Every structure is written in C-alpha cells, then in structure tokens.
Amino acid sequence: MTYQVLSRKYRPKKLKELIGQEVFVRSFSNALKNDRIPHAFLFTGVRGVGKTTAARIVSMALNCINLQEGEPCGGCTHCKQIIDSRHMDVLEIDAASKSGVDNIRQIIDNTYYSTSQGKYKVFIIDEVHMLSNSAFNALLKTLEEPPAHVKFILATTDIQKVPITIKSRCQIFTLQKVSAKLMTRANADTPNMAAMQNTPRAQSDHCLKRLPLPSQRYGQRGG
Numbered sequence: 645m646t647y648q649v650l651s652r653k654y655r656p657k658k659l660k661e662l663i664g665q666e667v668f669v670r671s672f673s674n675a676l677k678n679d680r681i682p683h684a685f686l687f688t689g690v691r692g693v694g695k696t697t698a699a700r701i702v703s704m705a706l707n708c709i710n711l712q713e714g715e716p717c718g719g720c721t722h723c724k725q726i727i728d729s730r731h732m733d734v735l736e737i738d739a740a741s742k743s744g745v746d747n748i749r750q751i752i753d754n755t756y757y758s759t760s761q762g763k764y765k766v767f768i769i770d771e772v773h774m775l776s777n778s779a780f781n782a783l784l785k786t787l788e789e790p791p792a793h794v795k796f797i798l799a800t801t802d803i804q805k806v807p808i809t810i811k812s813r814c815q816i817f818t819l820q821k822v823s824a825k826l827m828t829r830a831n832a833d834t835p836n837m838a839a840m841q842n843t844p845r846a847q848s849d850h851c852l853k854r855l856p857l858p859s860q861r862y863g864q865r866g867g
C-alpha cells in the first residue's frame with residue numbers, strides 16, 4: 645500500500661480521534677450540540693499538526709446526515725465525499741498559490757449560491773497568512789457576516805502574519821504538537837503503521853488518531 649493510501653486510511657475521521665486537541669474538540673462539540681457554531685474558525689499550529697484534518701472533520705460534522713453522539717458517521721454520502729476531498733460544498737483553497745484579491749472575490753461570489761447537496765458550504769483556506777492585503781480586505785465583510793449556510797475555516801502556520809481584523813472575526817484554536825511519548829503510546833496498538841512512521845508528516849497524521857491522555861497539554865483559545 646502506498647503512503648498516500650495509508651495516510652488516508654489512518655487519517656482521523658472523528659473528533660475523538662484528534663489526539664491532544666481537547667480544547668478544540670470540547671468547544672466544537674458543545675457548539676454543535678447547542679447549534680451555536682461559529683461562522684469562522686482559525687486553526688493555527690505548526691505544519692503537520694492536523695489543521696486540515698480538523699477542518700475536514702468539522703466539515704463532516706456540519707454536513708453529516710447521521711451524526712452519532714456528536715460525531716460524523718464516516719459512512720454517509722457527505723462524510724465519504726469529504727474524506728475523499730470531492731464534496732461539492734466543501735472547498736479547499738490553498739492561499740499560497742491563490743493569494744490575490746480576485747481569488748477571494750471568486751470565493752465571495754460563491755458564498756451567495758446555495759449548497760449543492762449538503763447543509764453547509766464550507767470554505768477551507770489553507771496557509772491563509774499568504775493572502776495579499778487587498779485579498780484580506782476583500783474577505784473582511786463576508787467573514788464577519790457570511791450567509792447562514794456558509795462557514796469559513798482558515799488555517800495558518802504563521803498567525804503573526806494574519807491581520808488582527810481577520811483574527812477578531814474568527815474563533816481561534818491553537819492545535820498542539822503531540823509529544824513523542826504520547827505518539828509512541830498511541831502507535832503501540834495500531835497495526836501496519838511501520839510503513840507510515842518514516843516521515844514527520846506521517847507521524848503527525850497518525851499521532852492524531854488515538855484518544856488523548858489526561859497528561860497531554862491543552863491548546864489555547866484566544867486571539
């Protein structure tokens with residue numbers, strides 16, 4: 645099996661599998677339960693910590709038609725398509741290559757259309773700190789008050805470069821890097837992992853899969 649296939653197979657698909665990210669998981673689970681979901685999230689953390697994975701799980705939880713105790717089922721059409729990155733309403737944008745104001749205007753135009761199939765249209769903007777100043781400015785109004793069926797999930801490895809005007813419009817979560825000790829324990833009872841453990845990316849993807857331990861350091865919310 646190739647690394648890509650393995651990484652997809654073992655990538656976390658449930659909130660409880662986001663090891664070490666208890667602050668985010670608890671907050672989002674409560675928001676989901678109370679139907680008070682923020683319209684914009686900002687995930688920050690080092691490369692490989694699981695920001696995109698968390699964004700996909702949020703997208704699944706928002707669109708899953710068979711939530712099970714607050715977790716996406718992983719088996720419905722929406723969950724499956726999001727896992728395979730082919731859901732029409734969950735759009736991933738890489739701001740490193742699409743950093744201009746025109747790229748953001750396309751997104752804004754898109755928000756006015758209703759969803760194709762899901763409940764929510766989710767825009768995941770990765771490496772959001774790479775956007776140009778004019779692109780950030782164009783995004784402000786929509787980020788503050790998007791249509792009811794739209795959610796934004798921004799992700800960045802460099803939150804210092806994200807303007808305060810953007811940060812103030814998002815609920816911010818710092819995803820934590822998981823310790824080697826915890827990673828070793830998490831890996832211990834998982835079969836077929838040897839092939840995945842040779843790269844930092846693989847380790848990070850995998851270490852998010854197992855349940856957290858009480859001693860794990862929590863992430864922090866805030867601006």
Ligand SMILES: [Zn+2]
Nearest residue numbers: 708717720723
């Ligand atoms: Zn589902």
